Amino acid sequence: MDCCPLPFDSRLLKQRATGDGRPYRPYSARRKEMSVSHKTKAPKVALLSLAAVVFWVALWAVAAGRVGQELLLPTPAQVWTSLRTLAVTAEFWQTLGWTLLRINAGCALGMGIGIVLGLVTGISKTLDIFLRPIVSVAQSTPVASLIILALVWIQKDFVPVFAAALMTAPHLLANTRQGIAETPQELREMVQLYRVSPANRLRGLYVPQVLPYVLSGCASAIGFGWKAGVAAEVLSIPTKAVGTEIYHSKIYLDTPALFAWTAAVIVLSVILERLVRWALSAVAARQQKQKGGADD
């Protein structure tokens, strides 16, 4: 049996909806295509990144060959040999472990202090003004001066902890405060009117709000923490530390070892930063999922 004719051709409407004559495709199909296109691009990016690394290592090899002195600039092969020699010893891993522990403890301490101060200064304008001078001083003072001062004040094994904390805290403070500042005014008014307890405000409003800012701050602060921590180790020479080994490499003019230890620090720092960035994207995806509303 023939049905009533449609008042218009729905396919035509869909074609018009694209506005440029291309056939209409539902969002799900377009999303699938976008995801496929992203997937096909990923190996290209990886290949290009690998090619970039190969290029710079090759350039380093050429430059080292031209210089011709291991003391001034060792070749990548010499550094690799030095790294392999070090990596088979238990002491290498113990040294890395202690540095990892010290600097990560410092970063964690600095992050904790930064987050608490960021929350406090973000919520209270008075405390923000009160703490601003000390934060400015901590941010502007050269890290070497602070390390030397710390050597006078505290035991040498804790100087890298202090330096890493001092470098990471201002980052987290600034990011957390920024997160608080970006909290929607509408929700602030709501919690104020409904007399929501400080604990519930923190749990329900501020923590979800500042979390992406905190993670982003952690990702950038880790690099600074590591640089300051290793510099502090070089200056304070604690027992079993990468910085101490770098210092010894300088004393014994062992440039390949200096490069090898530096490479180990870079690898550790990058791995940690990647871990934090991975956590950041996981949290961002979770929050995006929470914000997307259902239709009526």
Next chain:
Amino acid sequence: MIELTGVGKSFGTQSVLRNLQLRLPERGLVQVRGASGSGKTTLLRILAGLETPDTGTLTGLTGLRVAYVFQEDRLLPGVSALTNVAIAADKVAARHWLAHFGLGDALDKRPATLSGGMRRRVALARAFAFAALDEAHTLLILDEPYTGLDADNAAVLTQEILRVAQTALVLLTHHGGDVFPPDAVVDLSRS
């Protein structure tokens, strides 16, 4: 009794309220009317203490708690419907009011997974749960509360508004005409 004398409020160069004289009863339902942009929401925000008037004085608000259903739902996105209500009262009251507005099965759902009408009902449950803690000392402000509600839930809301209006002052703005006769009307288009 709440009294506003010579209240004025401007935003930049735009004057929203000018020399407003108003006396509100201690209890009952007062409908705030006026064209879009006449200052209804500004008046409600001044009464809630969220805006400070540029001129004039307000008396009679001391000691009053304000339960405010905003035009937007203003729910915390990261927590469940139950927690969104419980932050203003307690969990037992939150369960009761959510069930009263037909959300007994959606206690653990987050706002993003609720429909617009359901989110509205969570906001209403929060306001009524907060008001119920001390109704006699509460100013209940409902800015377009019927938005997104179906007939059944609108009837539940009307019933609750009339009940609370017996012990507290309820201020209501509503675009869809008179739902029921209010005890008094504030018409801002005439000011």
